[in-house]
Amino acid sequence: MxxxxxxxxxxxxxxxxxxxxxxxRHGASGAHADAIARVITQGQRDECxxxxxxxxxxxxxxxxxxxxxxxxxxTLRDIAPxxxxxxxHYGFSLLAFETGLPVLAQKARGQGxxxxxxxxxxHFSALWPEAxxxxxxxxxxxxxxxxxxxxxxxGGTRGVxxxxxxxxxxxxxxxxxxxxxxxxxxxxxxxxxLHAREGKPIPPHWALDGQGQPTTxxxxxxxxxxxxxxxxxxxxxxxxxxxxxGVLIGDLTSMESQxxxxxAGASPCHGELVIAIDPRRFGGGEAAQxxxxxxxxxITAQGARxxxxxxxxxxxxxxxxxxxxxxxxxxxxxKLLD
Amino acid sequence: MxxxxxxxxxxxxxxxxxxxxxxxRHGASGAHADAIARVITQGQRDECxxxxxxxxxxxxxxxxxxxxxxxxxxTLRDIAPxxxxxxxHYGFSLLAFETGLPVLAQKARGQGxxxxxxxxxxHFSALWPEAxxxxxxxxxxxxxxxxxxxxxxxGGTRGVxxxxxxxxxxxxxxxxxxxxxxxxxxxxxxxxxLHAREGKPIPPHWALDGQGQPTTxxxxxxxxxxxxxxxxxxxxxxxxxxxxxGVLIGDLTSMESQxxxxxAGASPCHGELVIAIDPRRFGGGEAAQxxxxxxxxxITAQGARxxxxxxxxxxxxxxxxxxxxxxxxxxxxxKLLD
Numbered sequence: 001m002x003x004x005x006x007x008x009x010x011x012x013x014x015x016x017x018x019x020x021x022x023x024x025r026h027g028a029s030g031a032h033a034d035a036i037a038r039v040i041t042q043g044q045r046d047e048c049x050x051x052x053x054x055x056x057x058x059x060x061x062x063x064x065x066x067x068x069x070x071x072x073x074x075t076l077r078d079i080a081p082x083x084x085x086x087x088x089h090y091g092f093s094l095l096a097f098e099t100g101l102p103v104l105a106q107k108a109r110g111q112g113x114x115x116x117x118x119x120x121x122x123h124f125s126a127l128w129p130e131a132x133x134x135x136x137x138x139x140x141x142x143x144x145x146x147x148x149x150x151x152x153x154x155g156g157t158r159g160v161x162x163x164x165x166x167x168x169x170x171x172x173x174x175x176x177x178x179x180x181x182x183x184x185x186x187x188x189x190x191x192x193x194l195h196a197r198e199g200k201p202i203p204p205h206w207a208l209d210g211q212g213q214p215t216t217x218x219x220x221x222x223x224x225x226x227x228x229x230x231x232x233x234x235x236x237x238x239x240x241x242x243x244x245x246g247v248l249i250g251d252l253t254s255m256e257s258q259x260x261x262x263x264a265g266a267s268p269c270h271g272e273l274v275i276a277i278d279p280r281r282f283g284g285g286e287a288a289q290x291x292x293x294x295x296x297x298x299i300t301a302q303g304a305r306x307x308x309x310x311x312x313x314x315x316x317x318x319x320x321x322x323x324x325x326x327x328x329x330x331x332x333x334x335k336l337l338d
Numbered sequence: 339m340x341x342x343x344x345x346x347x348x349x350x351x352x353x354x355x356x357x358x359x360x361x362x363r364h365g366a367s368g369a370h371a372d373a374i375a376r377v378i379t380q381g382q383r384d385e386c387x388x389x390x391x392x393x394x395x396x397x398x399x400x401x402x403x404x405x406x407x408x409x410x411x412x413t414l415r416d417i418a419p420x421x422x423x424x425x426x427h428y429g430f431s432l433l434a435f436e437t438g439l440p441v442l443a444q445k446a447r448g449q450g451x452x453x454x455x456x457x458x459x460x461h462f463s464a465l466w467p468e469a470x471x472x473x474x475x476x477x478x479x480x481x482x483x484x485x486x487x488x489x490x491x492x493g494g495t496r497g498v499x500x501x502x503x504x505x506x507x508x509x510x511x512x513x514x515x516x517x518x519x520x521x522x523x524x525x526x527x528x529x530x531x532l533h534a535r536e537g538k539p540i541p542p543h544w545a546l547d548g549q550g551q552p553t554t555x556x557x558x559x560x561x562x563x564x565x566x567x568x569x570x571x572x573x574x575x576x577x578x579x580x581x582x583x584g585v586l587i588g589d590l591t592s593m594e595s596q597x598x599x600x601x602a603g604a605s606p607c608h609g610e611l612v613i614a615i616d617p618r619r620f621g622g623g624e625a626a627q628x629x630x631x632x633x634x635x636x637i638t639a640q641g642a643r644x645x646x647x648x649x650x651x652x653x654x655x656x657x658x659x660x661x662x663x664x665x666x667x668x669x670x671x672x673k674l675l676d
Contacts, residue, residue, distance in 0.1 A: 140581075239645070255633070281418040282421060287588070
């Protein structure tokens with residue numbers, strides 16, 4: 001390996017084309033491959049490394065598990081004036097989201113606030129691309145989902161909750177939205193996986209080992225339970241996401257999703273709850289835009305960052321210079337085409 | 339004072355009657371006095387000491403400031419099929435909530451999900467009584483509001499956000515709901531006020547002093563800025579609450595609410611966003627109740643607590659034995675009747 005460059009530089013359209021090719025090779029329909037490749041490209045572009053082309057390895061494993069239907073066509077059901085249900089029929093979630101979004105947006109514009117329940121989907125992606133897609137429609141977006149029961153409740157020792165991410169986006173005129181997307185676990189599962197892959201230790205507040213004790217060993221953490229962020233408050237939020245994006249929408253909790261996997265190691269199969277709000281149907285009026293900008297200005301004026309600022313800076317770099325992919329990862333992805 | 343008992347024991351109906359009397363004496367209409375006394379009694383009952391009869395001192399100060407209209411009658415406006423706006427006309431928030439709740443519930447049952455914006459209200463109460471009132475209708479409840487700009491964003495040094503509480507309630511059959519209500523600040527403002535009152539030090543992660551440095555001095559903290567819980571994640575949530583319960587609904591952000599107060603030290607005047615969801619309009623079906631109970635059972639089986647468990651235990655004690663009020667506080671409240 002001496003002298004070989006440690007990274008490969010790819011243009012964004014190369015990332016998309018490579019991702020699409022891998023997905024098609026593993027049996028995805030064109031519609032699924034497009035939807036997934038778009039989001040993987042966005043992850044790589046924004047330097048969310050655990051949600052970039054690394055995820056192709058995870059997708060391929062899910063597809064090989066035989067649990068995911070890589071050609072499933074999502075179907076929509078209007079279940080209330082403010083509620084849309086999308087059945088993913090055991091396909092990946094992203095095409096289900098894309099298919100439902102126009103109807104969700106229409107409902108939000110009509111009702112002021114509306115919800116989309118995505119059911120029976122395999123889920124591996126970050127939620128910020130979805131929150132951003134809602135904001136691109138001029139709507140406020142919220143999205144959340146359970147995962148596998150990797151995370152212990154505050155005061156507990158064993159996994160009950162998923163990493164249960166919560167994403168939010170607020171549209172801003174003429175610039176990128178205010179967006180956040182965080183796991184209610186102390187850290188994203190993918191980050192512990194990357195630490196394990198690279199043999200690096202993890203901070204002690206991330207996870208518990210199999211005996212319920214804090215650990216710095218990423219592999220012990222993967223075999224034990226992660227911790228929530230922010231103590232009992234993060235734990236409460238995580239429970240809320242189990243209830244709203246699991247129980248409410250008639251889909252699996254993280255414990256049930258883990259059991260459903262039967263040790264196959266596929267991406268979690270469960271549901272997702274997406275809420276869209278039309279600011280034009282609330283009382284904010286003309287002044288809202290300026291009021292929001294004053295809030296953002298007060299944050300940045302004291303040197304604090306807006307969430308996603310780092311991601312947006314990466315986006316600008318990647319769109320200009322392409323993305324750097326570690327060669328070992330690139331080689332692993334190419335092997336998926338063998 | 340030697341030999342005088344340190345506490346006074348009151349029955350819950352005595353707490354209610356005392357609260358109502360104080361409020362009427364300070365000019366509240368009967369409807370406002372009832373709504374406020376109910377919630378203060380609930381706070382004292384559940385041993386949320388900063389939201390019990392201590393709040394009468396805060397209410398009285400707000401009423402004396404002349405900013406609050408103690409007889410304002412809330413008016414309702416149907417602004418979208420899924421959105422109700424309640425104008426509190428610069429009265430306290432609680433009567434506005436009570437007045438709007440039946441319409442919000444009706445909208446949630448019709449649409450599946452609905453929102454209530456309460457505008458131009460003075461706000462001093464915890465949100466869990468409201469979340470619980472929604473759950474008592476068989477609906478899932480979410481409530482949030484800004485306050486005054488006492489809280490620095492993660493990475494910042496000066497106040498921008500309010501304590502910005504978020505409350506959630508999930509109705510359970512035959513038992514008290516799953517409820518949480520937490521400040522997105524590291525601690526409730528009232529807790530720092532109580533520490534200052536009692537001359538007790540505070541933990542260093544609660545607040546920054548006027549120079550933006552962590553402090554253990556409660557009075558320095560009140561003059562400086564509080565910190566958010568959970569680092570950048572808590573800070574992101576707090577920003578979301580400014581946007582949803584301030585900008586979206588056409589009401590003041592915490593910075594604007596602070597400016598509006600003009601140093602009067604009244605309770606913050608701003609808006610509140612309440613969301614109600616009807617589980618019967620989503621896909622959870624018959625199995626939902628049992629699924630939720632399995633989740634709660636998995637949490638408590640490993641010795642972890644459900645949020646509000648401590649509060650519910652206090653409730654049981656208080657309903658049986660009455661509440662203990664520190665004599666100094668009781669005397670201060672009685673002085674409000676002079």
